[in-house]
Amino acid sequence: MSSGLTLVRNINMLGVNDIDVYYGDIQALKKVSLRAEENQIISMVGSNGAGKTTTLMTISGFNRTTSGTISFDELRIDRLGPHEIVELGLIHVPEGRMVFYDMTVMENLEMGCYSSRARKNSQNSLKEVMDLFPILRDRENQLAGTLSGGEQQMLAIGRGLMAQPRLLMLDEPSLGLAPLVVEMIFEVIKTIREKGTSILLVEQDVFHALSISNTAYVIENGEIVMEGRGEEILKDERIKEAYLGL
Amino acid sequence: MEDDEMNMNSFFGKLNHPKFYLTLFSVAFLYVIALLVKNPFVGDILAMTFLFGSLSLSWNILGGYGGQFSLGHAGFFGIGAYTSTLLSAHYHFNPWLGMLVGGLLAAMVGGLVFYPSFKLRGIFFCLATLAFNEVLKILAIHFRGLTGGAMGITIPFKLGLGHMMFRGKTWYMLISLSFMIAIALVTYLIEKSRFGYKLVALREDEDAAETLGISASRCKLIASVISAFFTGILGTFYARYTLLIDPESVFNVMLSVEFALLAIIGGIGTVLGPTLGAFLLIPLDSLTRGYLGGTQQGVSFFVYGALLIVVVIFLPRGIMDWVSKPFHRLFERLPDLVTKPKFLSSTEGILRGRELVMGVPSAPRSDILLKIQGVSKSFGGLQAIKKIDITIRRGEITGLIGPNGAGKTTLFNLITGFYKPDEGTIFFKDEEITGLRPPHRICKKGIGRTFQIVKPFSGLTVLDNVMAGAVEKSPNIHEARGEALGILEFVGLGKFMNLKATSLTLGRQKRLEFARALATNPVLLLLDEVMAGLNPKEIDETIGLIRSVANRGVTILVIEHVMKAIMSLSDYIIVIHHGEKIFEGKPQEVSKNEDVIRAYLGKEYKYAGR
Numbered sequence: 001m002s003s004g005l006t007l008v009r010n011i012n013m014l015g016v017n018d019i020d021v022y023y024g025d026i027q028a029l030k031k032v033s034l035r036a037e038e039n040q041i042i043s044m045v046g047s048n049g050a051g052k053t054t055t056l057m058t059i060s061g062f063n064r065t066t067s068g069t070i071s072f073d074e075l076r077i078d079r080l081g082p083h084e085i086v087e088l089g090l091i092h093v094p095e096g097r098m099v100f101y102d103m104t105v106m107e108n109l110e111m112g113c114y115s116s117r118a119r120k121n122s123q124n125s126l127k128e129v130m131d132l133f134p135i136l137r138d139r140e141n142q143l144a145g146t147l148s149g150g151e152q153q154m155l156a157i158g159r160g161l162m163a164q165p166r167l168l169m170l171d172e173p174s175l176g177l178a179p180l181v182v183e184m185i186f187e188v189i190k191t192i193r194e195k196g197t198s199i200l201l202v203e204q205d206v207f208h209a210l211s212i213s214n215t216a217y218v219i220e221n222g223e224i225v226m227e228g229r230g231e232e233i234l235k236d237e238r239i240k241e242a243y244l245g246l
Numbered sequence: 247m248e249d250d251e252m253n254m255n256s257f258f259g260k261l262n263h264p265k266f267y268l269t270l271f272s273v274a275f276l277y278v279i280a281l282l283v284k285n286p287f288v289g290d291i292l293a294m295t296f297l298f299g300s301l302s303l304s305w306n307i308l309g310g311y312g313g314q315f316s317l318g319h320a321g322f323f324g325i326g327a328y329t330s331t332l333l334s335a336h337y338h339f340n341p342w343l344g345m346l347v348g349g350l351l352a353a354m355v356g357g358l359v360f361y362p363s364f365k366l367r368g369i370f371f372c373l374a375t376l377a378f379n380e381v382l383k384i385l386a387i388h389f390r391g392l393t394g395g396a397m398g399i400t401i402p403f404k405l406g407l408g409h410m411m412f413r414g415k416t417w418y419m420l421i422s423l424s425f426m427i428a429i430a431l432v433t434y435l436i437e438k439s440r441f442g443y444k445l446v447a448l449r450e451d452e453d454a455a456e457t458l459g460i461s462a463s464r465c466k467l468i469a470s471v472i473s474a475f476f477t478g479i480l481g482t483f484y485a486r487y488t489l490l491i492d493p494e495s496v497f498n499v500m501l502s503v504e505f506a507l508l509a510i511i512g513g514i515g516t517v518l519g520p521t522l523g524a525f526l527l528i529p530l531d532s533l534t535r536g537y538l539g540g541t542q543q544g545v546s547f548f549v550y551g552a553l554l555i556v557v558v559i560f561l562p563r564g565i566m567d568w569v570s571k572p573f574h575r576l577f578e579r580l581p582d583l584v585t586k587p588k589f590l591s592s593t594e595g596i597l598r599g600r601e602l603v604m605g606v607p608s609a610p611r612s613d614i615l616l617k618i619q620g621v622s623k624s625f626g627g628l629q630a631i632k633k634i635d636i637t638i639r640r641g642e643i644t645g646l647i648g649p650n651g652a653g654k655t656t657l658f659n660l661i662t663g664f665y666k667p668d669e670g671t672i673f674f675k676d677e678e679i680t681g682l683r684p685p686h687r688i689c690k691k692g693i694g695r696t697f698q699i700v701k702p703f704s705g706l707t708v709l710d711n712v713m714a715g716a717v718e719k720s721p722n723i724h725e726a727r728g729e730a731l732g733i734l735e736f737v738g739l740g741k742f743m744n745l746k747a748t749s750l751t752l753g754r755q756k757r758l759e760f761a762r763a764l765a766t767n768p769v770l771l772l773l774d775e776v777m778a779g780l781n782p783k784e785i786d787e788t789i790g791l792i793r794s795v796a797n798r799g800v801t802i803l804v805i806e807h808v809m810k811a812i813m814s815l816s817d818y819i820i821v822i823h824h825g826e827k828i829f830e831g832k833p834q835e836v837s838k839n840e841d842v843i844r845a846y847l848g849k850e851y852k853y854a855g856r
Contacts, residue, residue, distance in 0.1 A: 023749070038474045048753035050785060095752060095779075096699075148651025175752075176698065176778040178807050180848035204753070204781045244782045 012071075013037055014059070014090070014167055014199060018076070019068030021051075021058050021222075022162040028054045030222045031068070035215075036167060036200055041193050043201040043209040044231065046219035048062075053095055055219070056169050059084045059200075060092040072167070087115045088185075091165035095172045097156040101145030105136055108144050108155055112162025121164060129197075134189060151182035157188065161197075168192065169200040174208070178179040186212060206243045210234040244246060257695050262579035273427055280419035287536065289415025293487065295528040296422035297480060302508035302520035303429040304476035309506055310515035311433075311442060312469040313449030314364070318375030320501035321351035321382045322474040326481025327496045328386065331399055341410045345482035352478025353471045360470040364463050383497035401485060410486040415577075418487055422844065425483065426521065429476050434517045436472075440717040440726065445469055446515070447714035450703035457697075458766050459689035459718040472555060477505075510555055513566025521566045526557070541828040595728020596722070598619025601798075602729070602764050603736040603791070608641070608799030615640040615663070615770060615801050621670030623653075623660055623825075630656045632825040633670065638770070643802045645791070645816035647809075647832070649846050654805045655698050658772050662695050663688040674770070689718075695770030696759035698775050698805070702747035709743040711758055715765030722769065731767060737761045737791060753779035757788070764795065771795070773804040785811055809847070813837070821846060 002009035014036035021029040029051050036042045044052050057063050059070055070078040072090050082092075100108050109129060113122040130137045133154040139147060144155055152221040153173055160168055170189070174182045186208055193199055210216055213230030218239065226233065233239055282597035283289050301323065308314050329351050330344025339347070363374040386393045393399065405411055412418060417444040448462045449456035456462055485491045486503060530553060543675045554631025561568050574738065616638040623631040630653045636853060638644050646654050659665045661672060666681040673679065674691055682688055712730035713723075718724035737757055742750060742786050747758060754778045773792070777785050789811055796802050806812050812819065812833070818838045821829040823845045829836060836842055 045781065048751045048779065053751065104250060148649070150650040172752075172779060176650070176775050176807060179649075179809055181650060182807075182845055183848050204779055206781050216435055242783060 003165055003175040011098065014200070015069075015071045016055070016059065017069045019058060019065040019070065021054060021063050021065055026062075028057075029058065030180055032219070032222070033068075034217055034224070036198055038198055039193060039196060040214040040225075041189065041199045041212055041230075043114075043203060043216045045203065045206045045209060045216065045233075045239075047243075050219045051222040052219055053171055054222075056092060056171050056202060057199070059092065059169065071191070080141050082198055086163060087117055088148075089117065089164060089166035090169070091160045091163045092169045093160040093171065095154050095175065097149075097152045099144040099147075099152050099155050099159065101244070102143060104141050105139045105147070105155055106141065108159050109136070109162050112157050112159035113164070115163060118162060118164045122162070125162045125164055129161050132161070133158055141181075150184075153177060153181070153185065156187075157185075161192070163199050167198045167200060169202075171202045172204060173201075173204045174203060180187075182208070206239075207234070232236060237242060253795075258721075262615070264577045268577075268580070274550065276423055277420070281416065283415070283419070286415055287389065291529050291532045293415055293418040293422050294532065295424045295524050296419065297484065298504065298508060299521040299802050300426040300429050300480055301477060301505050302421065302524055303426065303433055303511070304473050304480065305505035306509045306514065306516075306520045307433060307476075308434065308469045310509055310519070311436065311445045311449065312359075312466055313468055313515075314470070315368075315372045315500045316360075316375040316470075316473075317372050317499065317506065318359075318377075319473070319477050320381045320497055320499060321375075322356055322477035322797045323481040324382055324386065324491075324493070324496035325352045325355060325485070326478030327485040327491045328393060328399075328481075329478070331401055331491060332392065332483050335401075340408060341482060341486055341581050342408070343786035345410075345479050348482050349475045349479035352481070352655065353475035356470045356474025358465055358610060361463065361467050364466045376502070377501050379497065379502055383493045383499075386493040386497055390491050393493070396491055396493060398495070401489045401491070401701060403489060404736040410483070412490075422483060424741070425476075425480065430517055430521065432472070432476075435563040437517060438723065440720070440723055441468065443714055443717045443723070446706065446710075446718075447703050449515070450705055451701045453664070453685070454645065454701040454703065454762075455695065455714065456685035457689055457695050458715045458762065459686045460714070461686045462684070506705070511561075512553070512566030516566045519564055519566040522530040522569075527554070528564065544745060560818075591727035591731055592722075592724040595716075595725035596732040597728075598725070599729035599732020599734075599765070600736060602733055602767060602795075604794055605798035608797075610688070613640050614638070615675060616803075617671075618657075618661070619671050619673075621657075621660060621667045622664055623668055625658060630825050631660065631667075634822070634825070634827055636820060636827070638801060638803055639818075641796070641799055642679050642817040643796050643804065645812040645819040646803060646805045646822070647807070647812055647819060647836075647846060648822040648828075652822045654822060655774060656825075658695060658805070661688070661772065662693060677737075686718075687697065689766055689768075692767075692769035694763035694766045694770070694810035695772040696756070696763050696776055698773050700752070700755045700759055700817065702750075702755050702758060704746070704748040706747060707744050708739055708747055708750065708758060711747050712761050712765050712831055717760040719767060730761075733761050733764055737764075739789070751779070753784065756780075760788075760791075768800060770801045773806075775800060775805055775807065778804055780808075782810070786805060789815055830831055 218226040326348035329348035333339035508523035512523025663685040716726040
C-alpha cells in the first residue's frame with residue numbers, strides 16, 4: 001500500500017469531515033460531513049444536482065477536496081487514487097451500472113476482484129455472489145451488454161461484492177428498474193448488511209431508501225441540511241413536502 | 247430578459263463589438279505585414295503559412311465541424327493542382343478559371359467518393375479516405391501520357407496576374423492571405439447557420455441528431471463538397487507557386503495528415519484554430535529546416551517532432567482552448583459601443599417555444615394515430631418482439647410497461663426507424679411507415695423521441711442541445727434559439743442553459759432530452775424513462791410537464807417504471823413481457839391483473855405505489 005497514508009483518530013469506519021469540492025468555479029460540496037459505521041445502511045437523499053453523486057465520487061477518489069478530510073478505518077484517504085481506495089475495501093457501484101458491455105458476466109465479476117486483497121478469496125466471493133443472484137449463474141457466459149437492465153444492475157452490485165467490500169457505496173441501484181426488480185434489489189441490500197458489509201446508499205426512491213436505513217442524510221445545494229435515523233426523517237413534515245411530494 | 251435579446255441586430259451594429267473590430271484590426275495587420283515583407287525567405291514562410299492555414303480551415307469544415315476525420319484531402323488538393331495545370335498546358339486555360347474548374351471537380355469527386363463512405367464510422371471512414379488518397383496518387387503515376395507520371399509537370403513561368411505568377415513573394419502572400427480570410431469567413435458563417443448547428447449536432451451524436459430530423463448523410467455531403475471545393479482551389483495556387491507538380495508532392499498522404507494536424511493542434515471545430523495551428527507549426531517547420539537542414543540532416547525533424555509533442559502534452563485540446571478564456575476576458579474589458587448582445591433570439595421564437603410546452607388546449611379527438619399490427623423483430627436467435635398489435639389514439643397518454651428486457655425500447659426503435667421490423671406493419675396518421683429509414687424521415691412525419699440511455703450532444707451547451715432540436719424546422723437561427731429558450735424556461739432548465747450538457751445530473755439530462763424532442767414539435771412523442779433518477783417531488787413536476795404538453799394535443803407514449811407516474815398519467819396502459827403484449831386496459835385494471843402482478847409489479851405493489 002502507498003506510503004502516503006497518514007493515521008487519523010477516528011472511531012467511525014468512514015468519516016467525511018467538512019469537505020469542500022469545486023467543479024471549476026462552482027462549489028459542489030460545502031462543508032459536507034458524514035459518518036458510516038459497521039453493519040449499517042446509511043442513505044443520502046436530495047434533489048437532482050444536490051451533490052449526492054459528487055459526494056460518492058469524492059469518497060472514492062475521483063474528485064479532489066479543497067478542504068476537509070476523509071478517513072476510512074483511521075486512514076486518511078482523501079489524497080489517494082481510486083485504485084488505492086479500492087484496495088482498502090471501500091467499493092463504489094456507480095450510477096447507471098457501467099458494466100463492461102463487451103465482456104461476459106463471468107469476466108465482469110472477475111474484474112471485480114482485481115485488487116490483490118480481493119483476489120485471494122475470489123472463489124468464495126464468487127459463490128456468495130452467485131447465491132445472492134442465481135440469475136447470474138445462468139448468464140455466466142453471456143455478454144454483459146445483452147443483459148436486461150435489472151440483470152445489469154445485479155451484475156454491477158455483484159462485481160462490487162467481488163471486491164470484498166467493508167463498505168459498499170451504491171449510487172441509485174433502482175434506476176430504471178421494474179417494480180418487481182426494485183423490491184428484489186432492496187431485499188439484497190438488506191442481506192448484504194446482514195452479512196456484515198456496511199452500505200452507503202444514494203437513492204431517488206426516497207421512501208424505500210429511508211425505510212431500510214439506520215442513518216440518513218438529506219443534502220441540498222451541496223450542504224447537509226438534516227441527519228437522523230431513517231424512520232425519523234421519513235416522518236419529518238418538511239421531507240414529506242420536499243422529496244416525497246405528499 | 248427582453249432587453250438582452252436583440253431582435254434584429256444589424257450587421258453594422260455588430261461592428262461595435264470588440265470581437266469584430268479586433269478581427270478587422272488583425273486582418274489589416276496581416277495585410278500590412280504581407281505588403282512590408284521583402285525578404286524572400288520570410289515571404290515564402292508567410293505564403294506557406296497562409297496556404298496551409300487555408301487548407302487546414304477547409305479540412306476543418308468536414309473534419310472539425312462534421313466530425314468526419316478525412317485523411318484523403320490531399321486527393322482534392324492534387325485534383326485541383328492537376329486540373330488547372332493540364333487545362334492551361336493543353337487548352338491554354340486561364341489559371342483563375344482553371345482554379346475554379348479544379349475546385350468544382352474536387353467538390354464533385356468529394357461528393358461522389360465520400361457519400362458512400364459516410365456509412366463507415368470513426369476509424370473506418372478515416373481508412374477509406376486514406377485509400378482514396380493513395381488510389382489517386384497511383385492513378386496520377388500510372389497515366390503517364392496525361393499527367394507526366396512520376397516525373398510530374400513543369401509549369402512554364404509567365405509573369406502577370408492573369409497567369410497567377412509574380413516576381414517576389416508579395417502577391418503570393420496577398421493571394422494566400424485573402425483565401426485564408428475568405429475561408430475563415432465561410433467557416434464563421436457556417437458555424438452561425440442552421441446548417442452549422444446540424445453538422446455539429448450529428449458530430450456529437452448521430453443517432454440523436456437523426457431523431458431530431460437532421461439528415462446525417464445530407465449534411466455530411468454538403469460539408470464534404472464545400473471542404474473539397476476549397477481544397478481543390480488551393481491546389482491551383484500551390485501549382486502556380488511552385489511551378490512543378492508531381493504525384494509525390496500534391497497527392498502525398500503526409501499532406502492530408504498535416505491538414506488535420508494543424509487543425510487539431512490549433513483547435514478542432516473552431517474558426518480560428520486551424521489558422522493558429524498553421525501560424526505555430528509552418529514557420530517552425532520552415533525555420534528548423536532552414537537553419538538545421540543543411541548541416542545536420544534530420545535534426546530539423548527531431549526539433550519539429552519534439553515541439554509537437556510538447557504542444558500536444560500541454561495543450562491537449564488545442565491552442566484555442568488555451569487562448570479563448572483570456573480573449574473573452576479581453577473582450578469584456580474593451581469598449582463595446584452599443585449594447586452587448588449575449589445571443590440573438592427572436593421574440594416570436596420564444597413565444598413559440600413556450601407554446602410547445604404550455605400551449606392552448608386543443609379539442610379532444612380520438613381517431614387512431616399510430617397502429618402497429620403483427621410486428622416482430624429478432625436479433626440473432628433472440629425474438630425481441632413477437633407479433634405485437636398496438637393502437638395509440640390521438641390526444642391520449644399511453645403507458646408502456648413491462649419487465650426490464652421485455653422489448654419496450656426495441657418497440658421504440660422499430661417505430662422511429664432505427665430497426666426494420668421482420669414482419670408486420672406500422673401506420674402513422676393512415677400512412678404506412680413500416681421500415682421507413684433513416685430516423686430523420688420519421689421525425690419529419692411528426693414523431694419525436696427520447697433515449698433511455700441519454701444521448702446528449704456532450705460538447706454543446708444545454709441551450710445548443712435544444713436548439714439542435716429546433717433548427718430543422720425553424721426559418722432561421724434566431725427563431726430556433728428563441729424556441730429553445732422558451733422551452734428551457736418552462737422545463738426548469740433555464741438557469742443551466744450555458745452549461746455543458748454533460749455537466750448536468752442524469753435526472754436533468756433526461757429532462758434535457760425531453761426538451762430537445764419537444765423542440766421538434768412532434769405530433770407523437772415517445773418518452774423512454776424520462777423520470778429515472780428523479781425523486782418523488784421531481785417526478786410530480788415532470789408529470790405536470792407531460793400533462794401540459796399532452797393538453798396541447800400532443801399524443802404521448804411513455805415507458806416508465808415509476809408506477810405512481812404511470813398510474814396517474816396514463817389514459818391507457820399496455821403491458822409487454824418477453825416481447826408479447828400480455829395486457830392492455832385502464833390503469834385501475836392493470837394493477838389488479840394477476841399476470842401483470844406476477845410478471846412485473848410484484849405482490850408488494852401497493853407498497854411501491856406510495
